[in-house]
Every structure is written in structure tokens, then in C-alpha cells.
Amino acid sequence: MNILQIIIFTIVKILIVVTIILLAVTYLVYFERKISAWAQNRIGPNRVGWHGALQSFADVLKLLLKEDIVPDAANKPIHTLAPIIALFVSFTTYAVIPFGPNINVFGFSVPLVVADVNIGILYVLALTSLGVYAITLAGWSSGSKYSLLGGIRSSAQMISYEISMGFSIGGVLLLSQSLRPVEIVQAQSGWMWNAILQPVGFITFLVSAFAETNRLPFDLPEAEPELVGGYHTEYSSMKFAGFFLAEYANMFIASALIVTLYLGGWQFPYLDHFGLSNGWFAVISVITFAIKVAALLFFFIWVRWSIPRFRYDQLMNLGWKVMFPLSLLNIIWVAVLIMVFKL
Amino acid sequence: MLNNFQEFYNIIPILLIGAGFLISLLIEMYFKKSDVILPWFTILIFLAAGFHALYAVNSVSVIFQNMLATGGIVNIFYIIFTFGAAIVALLSIDYIKKYGTYFGEYYILLQTSILGMMLMAGAKDLFMIFLGLELMSVSFYSLAGLNRKRLKANEASLKYFLLGAFATGFIVYGIALIYGTVHSTSIDMIASRFYELSSDKLFIAGILLFLIGFSFKIAAFPFHMWVPDVYEGSPTTIAGLFSTGGKAAAFSAIIVTLGVLFTGRIGNILMPYLAVISVLSMFYGSIVAISQDNIKRMLAYSSISHAGYLLIGLAAGNSFGVAGVIFYLASYTFMNLGAFGIVALIEGKDESNLTLKSFSGLASRYPLLAALFSIIMFSLAGIPPFAGFFGKYYVFIAAIKSNLTWLAILGVLSSVISVYFYLRIVVLMYFKDAETDLKIDVSKTGLAAVIISVLLVIIIGIAPGTIIDLIAFFFK
Amino acid sequence: MSLQLILFILFGTISAISSVLMITRTNALISALFLILNFAGLSGLYLTLNAQFIAVTQVIVYAGAIMVLFLFVIMLLKPEHEKYFSHQPKLKIFAFFIAFIVFIQLVFMIFVSHPSQGNNANVAASVKAGTIEEIGKQLYTNYVLPFEAAGYLLLAATIGAIVLAKKKFE
Numbered sequence: 001m002n003i004l005q006i007i008i009f010t011i012v013k014i015l016i017v018v019t020i021i022l023l024a025v026t027y028l029v030y031f032e033r034k035i036s037a038w039a040q041n042r043i044g045p046n047r048v049g050w051h052g053a054l055q056s057f058a059d060v061l062k063l064l065l066k067e068d069i070v071p072d073a074a075n076k077p078i079h080t081l082a083p084i085i086a087l088f089v090s091f092t093t094y095a096v097i098p099f100g101p102n103i104n105v106f107g108f109s110v111p112l113v114v115a116d117v118n119i120g121i122l123y124v125l126a127l128t129s130l131g132v133y134a135i136t137l138a139g140w141s142s143g144s145k146y147s148l149l150g151g152i153r154s155s156a157q158m159i160s161y162e163i164s165m166g167f168s169i170g171g172v173l174l175l176s177q178s179l180r181p182v183e184i185v186q187a188q189s190g191w192m193w194n195a196i197l198q199p200v201g202f203i204t205f206l207v208s209a210f211a212e213t214n215r216l217p218f219d220l221p222e223a224e225p226e227l228v229g230g231y232h233t234e235y236s237s238m239k240f241a242g243f244f245l246a247e248y249a250n251m252f253i254a255s256a257l258i259v260t261l262y263l264g265g266w267q268f269p270y271l272d273h274f275g276l277s278n279g280w281f282a283v284i285s286v287i288t289f290a291i292k293v294a295a296l297l298f299f300f301i302w303v304r305w306s307i308p309r310f311r312y313d314q315l316m317n318l319g320w321k322v323m324f325p326l327s328l329l330n331i332i333w334v335a336v337l338i339m340v341f342k343l
Numbered sequence: 344m345l346n347n348f349q350e351f352y353n354i355i356p357i358l359l360i361g362a363g364f365l366i367s368l369l370i371e372m373y374f375k376k377s378d379v380i381l382p383w384f385t386i387l388i389f390l391a392a393g394f395h396a397l398y399a400v401n402s403v404s405v406i407f408q409n410m411l412a413t414g415g416i417v418n419i420f421y422i423i424f425t426f427g428a429a430i431v432a433l434l435s436i437d438y439i440k441k442y443g444t445y446f447g448e449y450y451i452l453l454q455t456s457i458l459g460m461m462l463m464a465g466a467k468d469l470f471m472i473f474l475g476l477e478l479m480s481v482s483f484y485s486l487a488g489l490n491r492k493r494l495k496a497n498e499a500s501l502k503y504f505l506l507g508a509f510a511t512g513f514i515v516y517g518i519a520l521i522y523g524t525v526h527s528t529s530i531d532m533i534a535s536r537f538y539e540l541s542s543d544k545l546f547i548a549g550i551l552l553f554l555i556g557f558s559f560k561i562a563a564f565p566f567h568m569w570v571p572d573v574y575e576g577s578p579t580t581i582a583g584l585f586s587t588g589g590k591a592a593a594f595s596a597i598i599v600t601l602g603v604l605f606t607g608r609i610g611n612i613l614m615p616y617l618a619v620i621s622v623l624s625m626f627y628g629s630i631v632a633i634s635q636d637n638i639k640r641m642l643a644y645s646s647i648s649h650a651g652y653l654l655i656g657l658a659a660g661n662s663f664g665v666a667g668v669i670f671y672l673a674s675y676t677f678m679n680l681g682a683f684g685i686v687a688l689i690e691g692k693d694e695s696n697l698t699l700k701s702f703s704g705l706a707s708r709y710p711l712l713a714a715l716f717s718i719i720m721f722s723l724a725g726i727p728p729f730a731g732f733f734g735k736y737y738v739f740i741a742a743i744k745s746n747l748t749w750l751a752i753l754g755v756l757s758s759v760i761s762v763y764f765y766l767r768i769v770v771l772m773y774f775k776d777a778e779t780d781l782k783i784d785v786s787k788t789g790l791a792a793v794i795i796s797v798l799l800v801i802i803i804g805i806a807p808g809t810i811i812d813l814i815a816f817f818f819k
Numbered sequence: 820m821s822l823q824l825i826l827f828i829l830f831g832t833i834s835a836i837s838s839v840l841m842i843t844r845t846n847a848l849i850s851a852l853f854l855i856l857n858f859a860g861l862s863g864l865y866l867t868l869n870a871q872f873i874a875v876t877q878v879i880v881y882a883g884a885i886m887v888l889f890l891f892v893i894m895l896l897k898p899e900h901e902k903y904f905s906h907q908p909k910l911k912i913f914a915f916f917i918a919f920i921v922f923i924q925l926v927f928m929i930f931v932s933h934p935s936q937g938n939n940a941n942v943a944a945s946v947k948a949g950t951i952e953e954i955g956k957q958l959y960t961n962y963v964l965p966f967e968a969a970g971y972l973l974l975a976a977t978i979g980a981i982v983l984a985k986k987k988f989e
Contacts, residue, residue, distance in 0.1 A: 075848075078848075078849075078852070117871075118950070118951070119871045119872065119951060122875040122876075123875060125875075125879055126875050126879045126882075126883060127878075129882070129883025129884065129887075130878065130882060132883070132887050133855070133887070133890075136887065136890055136891075136894075137852075137890075140890075148894070152891065152894070152895075155887055159884070159887060162883075
């Protein structure tokens with residue numbers, strides 16, 4: 001493959017991935033509302049389209065047509081910049097997450113990942129650490145105390161949980177001996193899923209992912225009774241939609257990341273023993289990946305309606321005094337696994 | 344990596360303090376009586392490390408992939424640091440309780456600062472110099488401000504931190520330039536290429552920046568502005584550590600990094616710089632100390648002038664000079680700790696009894712304290728037969744051997760000036776009536792620490808020859 | 820012109836312009852944001868120089884952690900009340916002087932002293948040195964003692980910060 005072909009393939013992959021994320025996020029909002037309705041014994045959206053299937057598009061249209069209100073006290077350039085950062089971070093993170101094995105297109109072997117780089121996991125960590133800015137700046141630039149408090153809370157929360165997140169990933173890296181997401185997936189062939197080998201690390205990562213995406217039970221940045229709407233109190237119209245979109249995209253990416261790191265990625269256990277052709281193998285792999293991600297997303301929504309919100313001090317205690325030591329223990333556990341079982 | 348048992352054996356002092364630090368954290372966390380256990384545990388690991396360093400002084404080697412040297416003068420520095428720190432810890436037991444500001448972290452940070460000093464003294468690589476320096480300095484910044492209730496302590500901590508960070512910036516910039524010209528951070532590589540690079544402007548700029556940074560740390564004249572305020576604001580015992588351990592560690596870093604300059608094999612190109620700041624520090628410290636009324640500030644200025652005497656030894660640029668500097672550091676550590684120890688004993692709650700007035704007539708009520716303080720003051724002034732005299736003597740002799748007689752004469756002159764303010768206190772104690780109604784609880788452990796330091800000052804003064812021969816033997 | 824050179828010029832321009840903007844803004848928060856942009860540009864520069872690990876660390880440590888703290892401090896201290904310093908001509912002259920000296924020194928180093936002359940430009944070796952595997956290997960063999968010492972340094976700094984900020988007096 002020459003450089004031009006690589007660029008063309010990459011652009012095509014980017015377009016496909018962005019479209020899929022946008023569609024997935026749109027329907028994620030719909031399903032979240034449907035599942036909430038199911039959890040609360042309601043019907044949920046049912047007017048626009050078949051069983052309300054087009055509800056999200058109607059919402060987007062509504063938000064586009066709304067007036068964009070910027071408060072007087074706001075710092076306008078930064079007020080506009082914040083949702084852009086949020087969207088940028090959520091969409092670029094997906095570049096390194098593989099969603100299928102290599103496939104053959106026009107005689108070329110194309111990996112089903114936008115950028116197959118050997119520092120992939122560090123890239124994810126770097127971008128998640130930048131995600132803090134969106135919320136902090138949104139909170140500060142709005143010129144409102146609720147926004148500021150929400151922004152500061154969320155930055156503190158994200159920084160605290162980034163630590164246990166990073167250490168949990170340490171265990172995965174020890175086993176796969178690579179930072180390349182494709183190799184991490186390949187290291188989990190069969191039932192050698194990291195979630196099974198290192199359950200403690202899986203749980204700490206899962207909890208940290210909830211905190212990083214600001215989902216319930218850790219949605220303190222926008223705790224309604226205390227902070228009105230948190231960092232996006234003063235946002236309206238498409239800027240609000242930007243945050244909304246970024247939040248759901250983050251959820252989608254967190255699920256994809258968990259699947260890649262802990263649940264075997266696109267691998268269906270022992271699929272290579274079935275003697276499938278290359279094409280069917282790829283299709284089943286991609287479907288496996290989608291199903292795993294969908295299951296996790298359902299879990300995210302399910303948790304939202306099952307566990308009440310934490311208090312702020314409880315959140316910090318959990319992060320620093322429980323999750324952080326547990327993730328360190330997990331690294332020791334993985335080291336023992338490697339020493340004893342020569343994995 | 345530890346290839347055999349011998350290498351492991353050689354770094355036991357560092358391992359002891361490194362492990363002791365972690366154990367101290369656990370003691371502080373889980374023991375109810377940690378305020379009793381922790382000080383003694385700290386003293387125990389310091390003494391264990393110090394005695395091991397003394398015992399293994401002959402096992403010279405380089406370990407950890409050419410990162411750390413052991414044995415020889417490195418161990419002599421270890422002995423100075425650990426015994427000095429043990430005395431500080433002994434002094435602190437009652438001192439910090441007197442203020443009601445007991446924190447277990449006090450002893451823990453004391454241990455990390457000593458660990459940093461030891462890494463600096465043993466460094467064979469500029470990485471280790473930098474990391475050791477930062478480990479020491481970071482602990483010092485926090486120790487200076489431990490007594491948060493006092494405004495002056497906060498000021499001391501912040502001032503020390505800002506100026507210390509500034510100095511570290513100089514050092515790191517210097518290291519960058521040195522690395523850029525030598526293409527290595529190994530001190531052996533720097534030493535072997537020193538002569539050929541001594542015409543390279545960037546290399547010399549790097550060395551100068553490095554030295555300027557360390558001039559801050561040793562409290563030499565143009566870079567001394569933090570010293571009086573920091574010594575006054577920090578706890579007295581900690582000020583004692585700053586002026587002894589901190590200074591000794593900074594000198595050890597200069598000696599290990601630029602050791603090649605001081606062996607006489609190549610000319611001491613830095614002589615002008617060292618001589619000038621040495622003269623300035625000596626006279627500035629001695630003259631300004633005369634006008635001080637607060638004893639801690641007076642000791643701070645005396646510390647500046649002692650930095651000047653020490654620099655004479657480096658300016659001399661021969662192995663006698665370096666041996667003299669190390670000897671001087673050893674004796675200075677114990678006499679200055681004794682001085683700060685007595686100040687800590689006499690100091691009352693809320694910073695009282697720190698003026699010179701409170702020392703007048705001390706001899707009639709606390710004869711032992713007055714006698715001990717007089718010995719220390721004689722030693723600091725450089726009056727024989729105490730250790731301080733021999734320190735100055737060796738340094739001046741080294742300067743004369745390098746044809747720097749003028750520097751030695753200026754040193755003697757400055758000593759004569761300093762006699763005035765040191766002996767003024769002795770006069771106050773013995774020949775004046777008490778002006779204030781001084782009532783103090785002399786703590787037993789604190790008194791023991793002071794007595795030990797005075798004994799060490801006397802012992803070093805009695806047998807200077809063997810010690811200086813030992814140091815000179817290792818510095819070849 | 821190779822792709823690498825184009826990217827190098829692009830990232831270099833971003834860092835240079837953002838650093839100039841950073842020091843000329845009056846609002847401290849905007850300055851901090853330009854500093855973050857500067858770090859991002861630097862990280863891109865490192866990537867074009869095959870130093871992947873440093874590039875990512877630059878973003879994680881500087882942009883992701885340290886600058887967040889800066890932003891916190893700026894937001895909570897309200898530096899609008901501290902404009903005093905920006906009207907100090909003496910400080911400005913001093914800063915210009917220092918910057919000029921550093922600039923002269925860099926120019927001297929790059930164009931007169933040629934510090935890289937002694938190094939033979941082995942591209943393959945330099946690419947290998949930038950990978951995370953090689954850095955890990957070096958850290959745990961040749962540089963294991965500095966690595967451990969850095970661990971102690973961070974622990975001591977944490978303890979110091981906590982004891983200064985948190986502990987209550989009896």
C-alpha cells in the first residue's frame with residue numbers, strides 16, 4: 001500500500017466510524033429513554049415514528065432551531081470553545097479502538113481500526129485527561145456559580161478516577177505486553193478475557209469509567225437538586241446539544257474501551273475453529289463487538305436507574321481509599337499470575 | 344542491579360533509610376503511641392545507617408549501573424548526615440511537643456531529606472544529583488512550614504520554596520548545557536572530558552549555572568537572601584538541620600560533580616568565582632551578624648560566613664582543600680547543631696527568649712548550659728583546641744599551598760571579626776546580670792543531644808590528624 | 820518536501836504562535852489555554868521526531884494534569900484583581916533581558932557550537948530509542964535507581980503537601 005491508498009482508506013474508515021458513532025449515539029438517547037420508561041413503568045417516547053423511533057431526530061431538529069442564549073457574564077469565546085472540546089475529545093478517542101479483525105478489501109489487508117498505533121492505550125489516556133477541560137471551561141466561562149461548582153467538582157472527580165483507571169489498565173498491559181489495542185484484543189483469545197483473569201481490575205476500571213463519563217451514580221457535576229444543571233446550566237441550543245452528544249458518545253466509547261480491554265474485543269470465543277471464510281469471520285466478529293458494546297450500554301443505563309447518587313465525600317473516599325488501592329492490588333495479582341502460571 | 348552480595352552490603356545505609364521511611368509511614372498510620380515510637384525508631388535507623396557507613400568505609404565501589412558510589416568519602420558524608428540527623432531527631436522529641444505541634448510527618452520528612460542528601464553525596468550521575476537534591480529540598484520546604492499557626496513559619500516555607508525552586512532551575516539549566524556538550528550525564532564522563540571541554544563556552548556556562556544553583560543551597564553571599572528569614576521562621580531544630588545537613592549535602596554535590604577540579608590534576612578554572620563569593624560571604628556574614636539581636640538570625644549570618652570559609656577550601660583546588668572542607672563540614676555540623684540545640688532548649692513557647700538579652704546571666708542559673716554554649720561559641724569562632732579551629736586551619740593551609748595566601752589572610756581577618764559576636768554571648772552569659780526572668784524546662788533528651796554534639800566537637804578537636812588523614816586517603 | 824517536514828513546520832508554527840499569544844494576553848486564563856495549545860504543538864513536534872512516548876506523556880502530564888491545576892488556581896484566585904504586575908515596566912525589562920540571554924545562548928548553541936556534531940545520526944537507533952518498549956527497558960535496567968529515587972521524591976512531596984494543607988492542630 002502506498003501513502004495515498006493509506007490516506008484514502010483512513011478517510012473512509014473515519015467517515016464510517018463517525019457516522020456509526022453519531023447514529024449509535026442518537027439511538028442511545030432513544031433507548032435510554034425507553035429503558036428509563038421501562039424501569040419506571042411508563043411508556044416513554046411513542047409519538048414520532050414507529051414507537052417513537054424518530055424521537056431523537058426530532059429533538060436534534062428542535063435544538064438546532066432554538067435560540068442560542070449566551071449569558072452576559074459569560075466569556076464568549078471560551079463559552080463556545082467548551083462544547084467543541086468535549087465533542088473533539090469524544091470523537092477522536094475512538095480512532096484507536098479496533099472493531100474487527102483485518103479484512104481484505106480490493107486485495108489489501110485493512111485493519112478495522114482507524115489508527116493502529118503502538119501507543120494506542122496511552123493515546124486514550126491522554127485524550128481522556130483532556131476531556132476535563134471541556135467541563136472545567138464550560139463551568140468557568142458561564143459566569144454562574146452553579147456552573148463553576150459543577151465544573152470544579154467534575155474536574156476533581158475525573159482527575160481522581162483517572163488514577164485508578166490508569167492503574168487498572170496497567171494490569172491489562174502486563175498481560176498483553178503491548179500498548180497496541182489490536183494486540184491487547186488478540187491476547188484475549190478464547191476465554192482468556194481480562195475480565196475473567198483479573199476481575200478486580202475489571203471492576204475498578206468499570207467504576208472509574210462510570211465516574212469518567214459522569215454517569216449516575218457519579219453524576220455529581222450535574223446533580224440537579226444542588227447545582228441546577230451543573231456545568232451546562234447556562235448552555236442552550238446546539239451548544240447544549242454538543243455536551244449532550246459528547247456525554248453519550250463518551251458512554252459509547254467507554255463501553256467500547258471496556259470491551260477491548262477486558263471482554264475480548266471483537267473476538268467470539270473459539271470462532272477460528274469453526275472453519276469460516278474470511279468474510280464471514282469478519283462479519284461475525286464485528287457483530288460480536290457490537291453485541292458486547294450494546295450489552296455494556298444497557299448495563300450503563302440499568303445502573304442509572306438502580307443505584308442512587310453518591311455524596312461528594314463518599315465519591316472521593318471511594319476513589320482514593322477503595323478504587324486506588326484495589327487497582328494497585330490488581331497489578332500485584334496480575335504479576336503473581338504471570339510469575340506462577342507463566343501467562 | 345545487584346550482582347552479588349557485596350553490592351547489596353555496600354548500600355545498606357540507603358536501604359535502611361529507604362525501608363525505614365516506609366515502615367515509619369506504617370507506624371504513623373497504625374500505632375496509637377506513634378508519637379513515642381516514631382522518634383526513637385527514626386534515631387535508631389539513622390544510627391544503624393551511620394554505624395554501618397562507618398564500618399564499611401573501606402568498601403569502595405560503584406553500583407547500580409554506574410549510578411551510585413559507595414565507601415570512601417561517600418561514607419564519610421553518610422556519617423555526617425546520619426549522625427547529624429540523629430542529633431536533630433533527639434533534640435526534636437521535646438522541642439516539637441513544647442509547641443503542641445507534634446506531627447509524625449516531621450520525622451518522616453526528616454528521613455526523606457536525609458535520604459536525598461545521601462543520594463546526592465553518593466551520586467555518580469547528574470540524574471542522581473538532581474533527584475537527591477529535590478528529595479532533600481522538597482522535604483525541607485515542608486519541614487520549614489510545619490508550624491502553620493505562625494505567620495513567620497509560612498513565610499519561611501514559601502520563601503524557601505520559591506528561591507529553592509529558582510535555584511533548582513539554575514541547576515537544571517546547567518545540567519542541560521553540560522549534557523549538551525559532554526553528551527552524557529555520567530560524572531565520570533564529565534571528569535574525563537573536563538580538560539578538553541574547558542575551552543567550550545557552553546560547557547563552562549553550564550558548570551557556572553550549576554555552581555550558582557548550589558551557591559543558593561550552601562547560602563553563599565549573593566544568593567543568601569533566604570537564609571535569615573528561613574532560619575528565623577522554621578522550627579529551631581529544623582533550622583539547625585538546614586544549616587548543617589543541607590549545607591554539607593550541597594558541598595558534597597559540588598565535590599562529587601566537580602571533583603576532578605580539586606585533585607590538582609587540571610587547573611582549577613573556577614578559582615576566581617569560588618574565591619570571590621568566598622570572600623564576599625565571609626565578610627558579609629561576619630559583619631552583618633554583629634548587628635543582629637535575634638540569636639537565630641545571628642546564627643543564620645554566621646552560617647553564611649562559614650559557607651565562605653568552606654569555599655576557600657574549594658577555591659584552593661587541591662586534595663588538601665577538599666579534605667579540609669569535609670573535615671570542616673563534619674566539625675561544623677556538630678558545633679552548629681549544638682548551638683541550635685541550646686537555642687531550642689532555651690526558646691520558650693511562642694518564640695520568646697530568642698533575643699541576646701535572654702542569654703545574659705545564664706551562667707548563674709543554668710551553669711551546664713552556659714558552659715556547653717561557651718564551648719560551642721569558642722569552636723564556632725575558631726579558637727583552639729576545639730574542632731572549629733582545625734577546620735579553618737586545614738582550609739587555610741590548603742589555600743596557602745595553592746599560592747592563595749591572600750585568601751587565607753582574608754579568611755583569618757574575617758574570623759577575627761566573627762570572634763566579636765560569638766564571644767559577646769559568652770561575655771553576656773558570664774559577666775552580666777540577668778535582664779529577663781528566664782525560666783525554662785530543660786528537656787533531658789534535648790540536653791543529651793547537646794552534650795553529645797559538644798563531646799563530638801571536643802573529640803574531633805583532640806584527634807584531628809587521624810580524621811583528616813582518613814579523608815585525604817580516600818580523596819585521591 | 821516530505822510529509823514529516825510539513826508536519827514539523829505545522830506543529831512548530833502552532834507552538835511558536837501560541838507561546839507568543841500566551842505571553843501577550845492580559846487574561847490569565849486565556850494565557851493558560853494558549854499554553855495548553857503550545858503543549859499540544861510540542862507533543863506534535865515530538866511525534867514527528869519519533870519520540871512517541873514523550874509526545875503522549877507531554878499531553879497526559881502537562882496538558883492533562885498540571886495545567887488543570889493551573890486552571891483551578893486561576894479560576895479560584897480571580898487574578899483580575901492582580902493586574903498590578905502587568906503595569907510594572909521594570910519587571911518587563913528584566914523579563915526581556917532574561918529571555919534575550921536565553922535566546923542568544925540557544926542561537927549560539929545551534930549555529931556556532933554544533934552540539935550534535937559528535938553524534939552520528941543513526942536514524943534507526945533514534946527511532947528505537949523513542950518507543951515505549953525501549954524506554955521501559957532503560958528505566959528498569961540502567962536507570963532503575965533514579966526511577967526509584969523519583970518514586971521517593973513524589974511520595975515525599977505528597978506527604979509534605981498533605982501535611983501542610985490538611986492536618987489539624989489538636
